[in-house]
Amino acid sequence: MRNSRATFFFVLSAVGLITAWYFNGIAVMNAQDYLKAWFAKEVDWVLAMDLTIVAIAASAFIIIEGRRLKMKRVWLYIVLSAITAMAATFPFFLAMRELKLANLGQSPLQQLGE
Numbered sequence: 001m002r003n004s005r006a007t008f009f010f011v012l013s014a015v016g017l018i019t020a021w022y023f024n025g026i027a028v029m030n031a032q033d034y035l036k037a038w039f040a041k042e043v044d045w046v047l048a049m050d051l052t053i054v055a056i057a058a059s060a061f062i063i064i065e066g067r068r069l070k071m072k073r074v075w076l077y078i079v080l081s082a083i084t085a086m087a088a089t090f091p092f093f094l095a096m097r098e099l100k101l102a103n104l105g106q107s108p109l110q111q112l113g114e
Contacts, residue, residue, distance in 0.1 A: 003098075003102070005098045006096075006098035007095075009091045009092070010091070010092070010095045012091040013088050013089070013091035013092040013095060015087075016084075016085055016086075016089075016090075016091060017087075017088035020088060021084070021085075024085075055081070058090045059081075062074050062077050062078060063075070065097060066093070069101070071096065071100055074093070077090070
């Protein structure tokens with residue numbers, strides 16, 4: 001079961017990487033203004049702030065959980081998200097976390113004390 005969860009997160013990470021690079025490539029080729037696109041209208045602000053808050057929470061989770069499990073170089077997931085996308089690095093971290101938990105012989109629910 002752990003391997004299926006890790007596989008799910010690896011696939012999600014690959015999809016996040018491919019879609020981010022594809023659409024970022026289109027945006028760069030068309031010289032689109034990211035800030036203008038993110039904050040042009042109120043609905044854009046909602047989406048931009050929503051994603052920003054989720055990215056901050058994911059970054060905090062990566063650091064806290066990575067340290068708790070004694071995973072090495074967890075900061076690298078956050079740095080790489082600037083080059084790839086949080087949609088790629090966060091699921092990749094979750095997959096690596098699953099593998100770490102499997103290596104420790106524990107499930108995520110056991111880690112939570114359930």
